[in-house]
Amino acid sequence: MREPDGPKGDVWDDYRFVLAVHRAGTVSAAARRLGVDHATVIRRIDRLERRLSEKLFHRRASGYTATQAGLALVATADAIESAIIHGEAAIGRAGSQLVGTVRIGAPDGFGSAFLAARLTALIERHPELDIELVATARLFSLSKREADIAIGLSLPPEGRIVGRKLTDYTLKLYAAPAYLDRHPPIAERRDLEGHRFIGYIDELLYSPELDYLHQVAPGAGARLRSANLNAQLQAAVAGLGLAVLPCFMASGRPDLACVLPDAVSLTRSFWLMMHADSRDLARIRAVAEHIYAVVEAEREVFLSGKQFDSRLNLFE
Numbered sequence: 260m261r262e263p264d265g266p267k268g269d270v271w272d273d274y275r276f277v278l279a280v281h282r283a284g285t286v287s288a289a290a291r292r293l294g295v296d297h298a299t300v301i302r303r304i305d306r307l308e309r310r311l312s313e314k315l316f317h318r319r320a321s322g323y324t325a326t327q328a329g330l331a332l333v334a335t336a337d338a339i340e341s342a343i344i345h346g347e348a349a350i351g352r353a354g355s356q357l358v359g360t361v362r363i364g365a366p367d368g369f370g371s372a373f374l375a376a377r378l379t380a381l382i383e384r385h386p387e388l389d390i391e392l393v394a395t396a397r398l399f400s401l402s403k404r405e406a407d408i409a410i411g412l413s414l415p416p417e418g419r420i421v422g423r424k425l426t427d428y429t430l431k432l433y434a435a436p437a438y439l440d441r442h443p444p445i446a447e448r449r450d451l452e453g454h455r456f457i458g459y460i461d462e463l464l465y466s467p468e469l470d471y472l473h474q475v476a477p478g479a480g481a482r483l484r485s486a487n488l489n490a491q492l493q494a495a496v497a498g499l500g501l502a503v504l505p506c507f508m509a510s511g512r513p514d515l516a517c518v519l520p521d522a523v524s525l526t527r528s529f530w531l532m533m534h535a536d537s538r539d540l541a542r543i544r545a546v547a548e549h550i551y552a553v554v555e556a557e558r559e560v561f562l563s564g565k566q567f568d569s570r571l572n573l574f575e
Contacts, residue, residue: 274336276303277315281333282403285322307332340536357542362391363550364406368488369529370394372508374410377553381546388542396486397465401534407543408550409532412468422532425554428561429506430525432475432518438498439516448522451476455500457491460484468527475503475523507560529554529561 279289280300290297308315315329325333365374371394378390393399399409402418414422439445442454458472458481465486472479483494488504495502496514503525509515531550537543554561 271336271339273303273307273310274332274339276300277307277329277332278336278340280304280316280323281325281329282400282405284324357385357545358387359542360389360391361408361542361546362393362406363408363410363546364393364395364397364399365410366412366488366529367394367396368505368508369410371489373557374550374553378549381549385542385545388545390546396463396488401532404534407533407537407540408547410550411530411532412466412527414530414532419535420532421535421538422530425529425531425551426558426561427526427528429563430471430503430527431506431509431520432501432523433495433504433509433515434501434518435496435498435514436516438495438500439518441498445518448476448519451479451501451519454479455482457481457483457485457494457500457502459491460486471503471525474525505561506563510560 276289276293279293280286283289283292286297286300290300293300304315311328311332313328314326315332316323316325363370363374370392375392375394378392382388382390393406398411399406401409401420410425414420438455443450445451445454454476456472456476456479459469461470461484463486464470472481481500483491483499485491485494488508491502492504492508494500495504495509496512501518503523504515510517531547533543533547538547
């Protein structure tokens with residue numbers, strides 16, 4: 260059955276399709292985000308363009324780019340979405356049960372090695388609350404609603420983003436004992452010359468705070484490079500070379516030894532961020548407060564490298 264062309268009843272529904280395409284950049288990505296097929300997205304955009312007698316997107320092989328009219332409609336749709344979110348927050352404050360889904364975007368190390376094991380108690384306390392933990396090496400756009408909560412290494416310089424520091428954390432140089440046994444001893448920093456290193460792929464660095472190998476060993480190049488911190492750790496465990504790793508992941512492991520612990524020590528920070536529109540949603544605030552609490556309870560592991568149990572679930 261043909262969808263009606265009139266504006267009755269489904270204006271916001273069409274607007275959210277425009278918003279999704281603008282944020283995703285492509286029809287296929289917008290369709291995945293909306294849970295529909297790509298033909299539906301195209302049909303809804305075309306329908307709205309006919310209704311408004313305006314072209315909303317430039318169609319290019321690389322994706323959809325909003326026209327001036329499209330950008331104006333995106334601003335309107337974003338304002339409507341913000342009003343809906345504020346309305347949900349007001350309703351949520353009136354009730355005590357947390358319902359819905361909260362997506363957390365986090366760096367792979369923090370998300371996998373620390374946070375994942377500390378969400379059980381939160382979910383068990385709130386049976387209607389679902390958590391999506393996206394633990395991967397990338398930045399998450401809160402303005403594009405890629406996540407409800409983002410853990411990053413710095414605050415963005417602009418945008419309607421609110422947040423605060425979770426904790427500082429320490430990084431040191433590690434290698435497998437087997438690697439150290441097979442290669443020349445390292446007694447001081449100049450002994451690092453000639454050793455194999457493991458590090459990030461330069462063009463895939465998602466944050467300048469991760470560009471630290473040159474600080475540890477000026478002039479050194481990584482023989483194995485990976486955008487994934489867990490892959491770097493596993494390569495070090497396998498004896499491939501030296502790697503700069505967060506102490507909360509590497510300290511205390513019998514299969515890794517800390518190299519030059521006094522001479523090589525870096526400090527970085529984790530920040531928790533939310534969009535200003537959604538920070539008062541009960542479910543998002545509850546998840547944020549839980550993350551603050553579990554980090555505060557084990558702050559020492561981030562700062563000193565004291566070993567923690569990755570299977571631990573707090574607040575049970």
